[in-house]
Amino acid sequence: MSDALSATICSVHHERPAAARCPSCHRFYCSECITEHEGKLTCASCLEGAAEPEVEKGSGMGRFVAPVVQMLVALAVCWLVFMFIAQFLGDIPDEFHDGTAWE
Numbered sequence: 501m502s503d504a505l506s507a508t509i510c511s512v513h514h515e516r517p518a519a520a521r522c523p524s525c526h527r528f529y530c531s532e533c534i535t536e537h538e539g540k541l542t543c544a545s546c547l548e549g550a551a552e553p554e555v556e557k558g559s560g561m562g563r564f565v566a567p568v569v570q571m572l573v574a575l576a577v578c579w580l581v582f583m584f585i586a587q588f589l590g591d592i593p594d595e596f597h598d599g600t601a602w603e
Contacts, residue, residue, distance in 0.1 A: 508528040509528065510528060510529050510530035510533055511527040511528055511529055511533075511543075512529065512530070512533050513530050513532070513533065516530040516532075517530065518530060519531040519534060520534045520541045521541075522534065522541065522542055522543040522546055523540060523541070523542070524542060524543070524546040525543060525545070525546050527543065529543050535547065
């Protein structure tokens with residue numbers, strides 16, 4: 501990383517000096533290979549990869565069932581935690597509450 505930009509060459513055109521470094525792939529490119537997109541300098545391959553539409557991860561009922569199952573598991577965990585806390589508090593002897601345990 502200590503290489504100065506003036507000492508680097510383009511990753512595509514090996515005879516040209518590098519003008520910028522792509523923030524996504526971290527390779528150096530000449531002024532012909534790099535382009536500005538949304539206020540950032542980006543190489544063509546990273547720009548092409550960003551333009552590809554995202555593929556849906558799930559389809560059909562799986563997209564709706566998974567969040568419901570996750571929510572039910574989270575509710576069950578919360579219920580168990582509060583049940584154990586309530587049982588712990590219920591097991592504390594009455595003498596502890598009225599102050600006679602400290603005498």
